[in-house]
Amino acid sequence: MNRASLHFLLAALVAIALPLFMRSGTLASEVLIFAMAAAACNLLLGYTGLLSFGQGIFFGLGSYAAGLTLLHTSLPLALALVLSAITGAVVATGVGWLSIRRQGVYFVMLTLAFSQFFYFLAYTFKDITGGDNGLLNIPRPAIGPFSLGESWAYYAFVAVLFLLLFAALQRVASSTFGRTLLAVRDNEERARAIGFPVRNFKITAFAISGAVTGLAGALHALLIGVAPLSNIDYHMSESILIMTIIGGTGNLFASVLGAGFYVIVSDLLSSIWPRWLLLLGGLLIVVALFMQKGLWGLLERLVEALPMGRKSSINSSIESPIQPESEGRGI
Amino acid sequence: MIYLFQLVNGIGLGMLYFLLAVGLSIIFGLLHFVNFAHGAFYLLGAYFVYDMTERGLNFWAALLVAPFIVAGLAALTESVLLRRIYHLPHTFHILVTVGLALMVQELVIILWGPVGGNVSTPGALSGVLMLGDFIYPQYRLFVIGLTLVLAIGLWWLLEGTRLGAVVRAGSESTDMVSLLGIDILRVNTAVFALGAGLAGLAGALAAPIRGVEPFMGVEALGIAFVVVVIGGMGSYTGALIAGLLVGIVQSIMTTLWPEGARLMIYLGMGLVILTMPRGLLGRA
Numbered sequence: 001m002n003r004a005s006l007h008f009l010l011a012a013l014v015a016i017a018l019p020l021f022m023r024s025g026t027l028a029s030e031v032l033i034f035a036m037a038a039a040a041c042n043l044l045l046g047y048t049g050l051l052s053f054g055q056g057i058f059f060g061l062g063s064y065a066a067g068l069t070l071l072h073t074s075l076p077l078a079l080a081l082v083l084s085a086i087t088g089a090v091v092a093t094g095v096g097w098l099s100i101r102r103q104g105v106y107f108v109m110l111t112l113a114f115s116q117f118f119y120f121l122a123y124t125f126k127d128i129t130g131g132d133n134g135l136l137n138i139p140r141p142a143i144g145p146f147s148l149g150e151s152w153a154y155y156a157f158v159a160v161l162f163l164l165l166f167a168a169l170q171r172v173a174s175s176t177f178g179r180t181l182l183a184v185r186d187n188e189e190r191a192r193a194i195g196f197p198v199r200n201f202k203i204t205a206f207a208i209s210g211a212v213t214g215l216a217g218a219l220h221a222l223l224i225g226v227a228p229l230s231n232i233d234y235h236m237s238e239s240i241l242i243m244t245i246i247g248g249t250g251n252l253f254a255s256v257l258g259a260g261f262y263v264i265v266s267d268l269l270s271s272i273w274p275r276w277l278l279l280l281g282g283l284l285i286v287v288a289l290f291m292q293k294g295l296w297g298l299l300e301r302l303v304e305a306l307p308m309g310r311k312s313s314i315n316s317s318i319e320s321p322i323q324p325e326s327e328g329r330g331i
Numbered sequence: 332m333i334y335l336f337q338l339v340n341g342i343g344l345g346m347l348y349f350l351l352a353v354g355l356s357i358i359f360g361l362l363h364f365v366n367f368a369h370g371a372f373y374l375l376g377a378y379f380v381y382d383m384t385e386r387g388l389n390f391w392a393a394l395l396v397a398p399f400i401v402a403g404l405a406a407l408t409e410s411v412l413l414r415r416i417y418h419l420p421h422t423f424h425i426l427v428t429v430g431l432a433l434m435v436q437e438l439v440i441i442l443w444g445p446v447g448g449n450v451s452t453p454g455a456l457s458g459v460l461m462l463g464d465f466i467y468p469q470y471r472l473f474v475i476g477l478t479l480v481l482a483i484g485l486w487w488l489l490e491g492t493r494l495g496a497v498v499r500a501g502s503e504s505t506d507m508v509s510l511l512g513i514d515i516l517r518v519n520t521a522v523f524a525l526g527a528g529l530a531g532l533a534g535a536l537a538a539p540i541r542g543v544e545p546f547m548g549v550e551a552l553g554i555a556f557v558v559v560v561i562g563g564m565g566s567y568t569g570a571l572i573a574g575l576l577v578g579i580v581q582s583i584m585t586t587l588w589p590e591g592a593r594l595m596i597y598l599g600m601g602l603v604i605l606t607m608p609r610g611l612l613g614r615a
Contacts, residue, residue: 117601121594
C-alpha cells in the first residue's frame with residue numbers, strides 16, 4: 001500500500017471512529033470541518049511554503065456566502081456549497097495575487113493585514129453580514145431525499161464531503177502540479193530558473209486552498225445555523241494555522257490530527273477553564289522548541305519505537321519543509 | 332474646522348503608530364525576527380498604566396514606569412526564550428511569538444477581566460486649548476509633542492550613537508559585528524527591549540485616549556504591520572511617513588465615513604502594494 005492510500009485509510013478511520021467515541025454529532029462534525037480547513041492551509045504551508053495568516057478570510061466568506069444564499073434564495077443546498085467554494089477560490093486568488101508580490105515575512109504580514117481588511121469589511125457592512133450578531137437562523141435544507149436536520153445525519157454528510165475533498169487534495173498534492181509546488185517551496189529561484197511559472201503556481205495553490213476553506217466555512221455556518229463575525233476574524237485565521245502546525249506540515253493527514261486535537265482539546269478545556277488559550281499559547285512554544293514535526297512527527301517516533309514498528313513505511317510522503325538548519329528564508 | 336481638528340488628531344494617532352511600528356521595524360532589521368508579540372507589549376503598556384492609576388498612582392509616574400517594565404519583561408523574554416529560536420525558520424518565530432501574544436492576552440483577561448476600562452486624562456492636561464475657533468484637548472497635544480521629541484531622540488540614537496552604529500552594522504551582517512568583538516547577544520537584547528518598550532509606551536500614551544481592552548493588542552499588531560508594509564521594513568523614515576499617513580487617513584475618514592475608517596487603512600495598504608511592492612522607502 002502506498003503512503004497516499006495509507007493516509008486516506010487513516011482519514012477514513014477517523015471519520016468512522018469519531019461517532020463511536022464522541023457523544024456530540026456537532027463536535028464530531030466540527031472536527032472534520034476544521035480538518036478540511038487545516039488540510040487546505042497545509043497545501044499552502046507544507047507544500048508551497050506559504051504561511052498564510054488569511055485562511056479565516058476564506059472560511060468566513062464561505063460562511064457568509066452559504067448563509068446569504070440559503071436565507072435569501074431558494075437555491076438547493078448543493079448549489080449554496082458550490083457558491084461558497086467559488087467565493088473562497090475567487091477571493092483567495094485576489095489575496096494570493098496581491099500577497100505573493102512580497103516574499104518571506106512581508107508575505108505573512110500582508111496576509112494578516114488582508115484578514116483584518118476583510119474582518120472590517122464584514123463588520124462595516126452590517127446590513128449584509130449582520131455585523132457583530134452574525135447572520136442568524138440559517139436553514140439546513142435536505143440534500144435530495146436525505147434530511148440533514150439531525151446532528152449525526154449532518155455528520156454523515158460532512159464526513160462524505162470530507163473524504164471526497166481529502167482524496168481530491170491528495171490527488172492535487174501527488175500530481176505534477178503538487179510536485180512542482182514542492183520544488184517551489186524548496187528552492188523558488190531554481191524552480192523559476194527551470195522555467196516554471198512560479199507565480200501562477202502559487203496563485204493556483206491559493207485558489208484551491210481558498211475553495212476548500214470556503215466550503216469548510218459554509219459547512220460550519222450550516223452546522224451552527226449562524227455565520228458569526230468570529231468566523232472571519234484574526235483568531236479564526238490563527239486557529240486554522242495553529243491546527244495545521246500542531247498537526248505537522250509533512251502530509252495532509254497530519255492536518256486531520258491537528259484539527260482533531262485542537263477542536264477536542266478546546267472543547268474539553270473551555271468547559272473547565274475559559275482561559276484555556278493561555279495553555280494553548282504555552283503549547284505553541286513547546287511545539288516550536290521540541291516538536292517541530294508536530295503531532296504527526298510524534299506519532300512517527302512512537303511507531304518507530306514499537307518493537308515491530310515498520311521502518312519508514314509510515315514516513316511522511318514529503319519531507320518536512322521546516323528544517324532547523326535552514327536559514328529561515330523558507331516561508 | 333472639523334478637518335483641521337481631524338488632521339491634528341491624525342498626526343497624534345500617526346505618531347503613536349510610528350512608535351509602535353518603528354520598534355517592530357528595528358527588531359526585524361537587526362534580528363531578522365518577526366515579532367507577532369509586538370501587539371502584546373502595546374497591550375501591556377496600556378494595562379500597566381491602567382492598573383497603576385487605578386491604584387491611585389500619579390499618571391505621570393505610571394507613564395514613566397510602564398514602558399520600562401514592558402522593556403524589562405521583553406529583555407527577559409528575549410534572553411530566556413527568543414534567543415534560542417533565532418536559528419529556526421520564520422515559521423517557528425511566528426509560532427512562538429503568536430503563543431506569547433496569546434498567553435499575554437489571556438493573562439490580561441485573568442488579571443483585569445474581559446471588559447477593559449478607561450484611564451482618566453491627567454488633571455493638568457484634562458482641559459482644552461483654544462486658539463480662536465480651534466479647540467483642542469490638551470492631552471492630545473502633549474502626546475504629539477512628546478512623540479515628536481521621542482522621534483528625534485530615537486533618530487539620534489540610531490544615527491548618532493555607538494549603539495546605533497552597531498545596530499545598523501548588525502542589520503547588514505551580524506557575524507561581522509561579532510568578529511569586531513562586540514557582544515551581539517547583549518545588543519540583541521537591548522534592541523528587543525527598546526522596540527518592545529516603544530510599543531509599551533505607545534500603549535501607555537494611547538490608554539487615556541482610547542481606554543483599555545484585552546484585544547487592543549491584536550488590533551495594534553495589524554496596524555503596525557500595515558505601517559511597516561507601507562513604509563518598508565527596517566526603515567525609520569518609512570515608519571514615520573507611513574505612520575503619519577495611516578493616522579491621518581484614519582482620522583479624516585472618521586469624519587467622512589465612521590464605520591469604514593479602519594477599512595480604509597487596509598484598502599490604502601492594498602493600493603500601495605499594487606503600485607509600490609517594496610513600500611514607500613523599503614529596501615529589498
